[in-house]
Amino acid sequence: MDSKVIYDIFYLLAAILFILGVKLMAHPRTARRGNMFGILGMTIAIVISVLSANEQLVSLKPFTLFVIGLCCLIGILFGGILATRVKMTEMPQLVAVFNGIGGLASVLVAGAALVVANNFSVDEKLATGLSGFIGSITFIGSAVAAGKLQELKFFKKDFPLPTFLRHLINLALVLSCGWAGYALLNASPDQAVLLYVAICSFGFILGYTLTAPIGGADMPVVIALLNSYSGLAASATGFVVGSNILIIAGSLVGASGIILTSLMCVAMNRSLLSVLFGGGKASVDVDADLVYATVKRTTADDVAMMADMSERVVIVPGYGMAVAQAQNAVSDMAEILEKRGVTVEYAIHPVAGRMPGHMNVLLAEADVDYEQLKELEEINPTFDTVDLAIVLGANDVVNPEARKEGTVISGMPILDVDKAQQVVIIKRSLGPGYAGIPNPLFAQDNATMLFGDGREAIQEIIAALKDL
Amino acid sequence: MDSKVIYDIFYLLAAILFILGVKLMAHPRTARRGNMFGILGMTIAIVISVLSANEQLVSLKPFTLFVIGLCCLIGILFGGILATRVKMTEMPQLVAVFNGIGGLASVLVAGAALVVANNFSVDEKLATGLSGFIGSITFIGSAVAAGKLQELKFFKKDFPLPTFLRHLINLALVLSCGWAGYALLNASPDQAVLLYVAICSFGFILGYTLTAPIGGADMPVVIALLNSYSGLAASATGFVVGSNILIIAGSLVGASGIILTSLMCVAMNRSLLSVLFGGGKASVDVDADLVYATVKRTTADDVAMMADMSERVVIVPGYGMAVAQAQNAVSDMAEILEKRGVTVEYAIHPVAGRMPGHMNVLLAEADVDYEQLKELEEINPTFDTVDLAIVLGANDVVNPEARKEGTVISGMPILDVDKAQQVVIIKRSLGPGYAGIPNPLFAQDNATMLFGDGREAIQEIIAALKDL
Amino acid sequence: MNLAKRSKLIIMLGAYLFLVTGFLLAQGNPSAATENTSAEQSDVAPVADTADADSDTAADIDTDTDDKYAMLMAGLTIFIISIFVGVEVITKVPQKLHTPLMSGSNAISGITIVGAILVSAKCANQNNGLAVVLVGIAIALAMINVVGGFGVTHRMLSMFTKRKKAPST
């Protein structure tokens, strides 16, 4: 009894550390400490759980402890490799992978708890079913999302079924899960395990049929949603094993995921339903050639000259910067310009790139001071005093069409780049961005295009600047 | 069992309503809805508790239900009378009275639970002891605070004992409570009740000895602190009767009180300890006559003239406005000035008056639009464009001494009234305010004094304005 | 603000440590634990005390005291997380609404009325009429707190929402 008290107090302490950790994430200065709080909380929780397991073990003791230790080591090894090796541009995929892994772990834990349980109450069975259901959807859904973002062949091909049939299949799967879950509540232990396996299998299939038809570019929303699910699965597991820390930590993650999801949807001016079940995207009926009739080209030398003569330059990065991995080159260019007395700022749109905060992370990787990164509300009123705006691989987030009615991006707040004195757009072609519509900004009087890969173009500008 | 589920879900709903209610308090527009949420939550909680009590009753059923109903009615009656009859200027006292009543209720409930308990565990006994201890301190402490604020004779006389002896007595009382509480944990049921009575008696005395020596003007801090205590007492009672809603609601109140306490202390630049145990106030060693050598007087007619010729007038209300009940007169004066094309604003210092938000409530009562009320950070940078500042019964919050080192108010942020073109100070004399130090503002070149009761002075100005 | 934040942290950790030490003290006291068990045995109603004896060896059986303990721990968890909610929510209330906040939260602390009503049933079941009357007083007091607190808050807030009226004189 006494040791249990101490354990529980430490669990509570761990929960407090998690909450404080997230709280400290509210500022770049304290965020690192916040992460440390999280690590500390997790370490405490794991150590305490091992201690209490050790105390409860009456048979297979050495074997179990060995398995726990070994598996922890394996996890640390692989987790460490993933954390240190993966490129910053692959962050969205990595988060998806972690999500999926977390979901699968929930499935396994709840399943194992069910197998060894001898007197599960109805509500514990309900929690087990939920845990399996959510966890399995999260697992496969995240795998699909990661595959699409990594642009793996397998996930690229279109989903073969028509929308109506797809919805029907999904509905059937959900109903089957519901039925299996209901049966689980009344089932004998042996049946229960079988039914649990059924729920998880349906969940796995559902994870695929739900996410496979969603376009690769919508994946970030899906990932945030699945992040939320992985938290809910952890919470459900908490109800299964009767552990408050799982409930608290899981609900924190659940809240975080759902908030990020809704922020992304708001910033894109789309509803979550239209992201998940399609129907949001209208077909392109604007004639791109007409829009682009007056497009002017420019050269790296000209851009360098313009930049050098400017007082204030704003760089607007977008998904193309991530694709081209141009962040370091951009940072170097900014440095050179600043040495020449030019004020350089970055305008970061909330949904630039493919995940929330994507551009911030990339630019931070390139050692850009976070004070230089301006958010939309902050920089938009000052665009008319900007001498030169360099749009680097951004498209939708600077598309003035968003101000009109009736386009797919109508209502989405955009960066008012078109109000700058001069605009240079760096991209490989006149191809559209994520939303698939042409951008009249490119043909504006004060705009010129610099065609080419993002990083190469910037490097050419740097070379030209050095020659000046 | 089934009805219990429904009850518990409704309790949870009530808790959610409380949280949402406080959340909605974040804006004047939604605050009323927030209060309604609170009322709804409380109604649900009470109805559910009566239903579940009705279900559990096996003997004395009609009698008990009658008592519950009757007592509820009595409570509603008296509560209603207090809520509707009490003047807005007496708000601080009223809050103190409610606090004390809540604390006493906690004492009684925990006591009754102890009397009828047959197998209280150690922790429930601990919670009972805490509930009695905190509740009894809250009860008497609040009574003293209310008495002091109402300026009742009985509470006015100085505490007769020297500081050192006082601390000793307090320490002895706390230790006695600790001893009684410790004994309570191991006591048999009969002993337990006696020990509980002892704890509460010590608590009652402690409530008096702790608060009686604190100056009347420090009472608002004490009230906020006791507010927090009454919440903690409710939480402790929740542990005693095993009810989560009490725990949640109580901790909300506990957090609210402690935050208000710390905000007040920060705004006054004093530590909580110095408020509670004295020692913060230095004796006045500035010669008031010297400071006030160059004070100039003015008349209501002159003030009316000055105000009429101004473009922008700022009214700075203080505790004196509350004493003189001048809020309606002020609002009328502002209206007349506005009709004559003068911009009128109010500068509200965080600790003007005697409780947080005191001035806001009074001015709101006088139908002043809350958009006109400016907070310190907002209005301070603009004081040099103010033509006339009318300081009405405020003193410390406009005392430039706060900018110097070594005075009792050093470091307290003040309203920069002295930067205005003209300053008129309306008060009855050259007497000091709450902090007890002279105010060099009164003798400044651009300042003139209008001596008299706040309301009468304003009414004279109004009359003069009408004659212009 | 930074100071306020830091003080918040300290307050929360303080409250936590306060509770935890108090609790540990109570638990760490072996005589208290025994007393507790014996009090239970003198119970009128049949409690499943027999299970207590062999419960320490079997790993996953909940006994009565274990459950009571678990409830206490859950209560403590709820308390601490609610304090977090409270702190987060209340720091967002602007200064000008601090007086209504104070009276409103005051009204919420009248929630003890629920405790009073629940206890009244226990008192009555033991045929303790006097205890019922005592609890009745508590109900009346808490009700004053509730009605008065919410009423006065409503009165204040109604003033805040009104627009400027025509001059009274």
Add this chain to the structure above:
Amino acid sequence: MNLAKRSKLIIMLGAYLFLVTGFLLAQGNPSAATENTSAEQSDVAPVADTADADSDTAADIDTDTDDKYAMLMAGLTIFIISIFVGVEVITKVPQKLHTPLMSGSNAISGITIVGAILVSAKCANQNNGLAVVLVGIAIALAMINVVGGFGVTHRMLSMFTKRKKAPST
């Protein structure tokens, strides 16, 4: 912002209703309740089932199922209040830190490892080696989640705190 606030409310109420209906469904099912009791009786360990029979009449005696139920309710309460804390705390995180927030909260969801370790003891106590190995896999997976998530968050945040370096070329 107003939209975000409203959606928050809806989300929370939604989650609440979702749980509550699921739960009511489970409780409202009488056959489930009987099945549940019979499953308990076939239990290996001696549970105090005898107390169950007369517990419904006596008011203040906690039985085993009652306590399990109370724990569930407490869990639900903790869940909902934690969601409030989460919403309050997370809405304060600025946009620029959303990617680290995502990976950090991801790491926190690896808390299932605690559940896995706790369950592993139960599996071992039933001499179910296979179950232990299965749970072991769960431990490894959750550990990847934890270490990877916190690691990558740390890596990102370290970049955020660094000042501008000298140009690389």
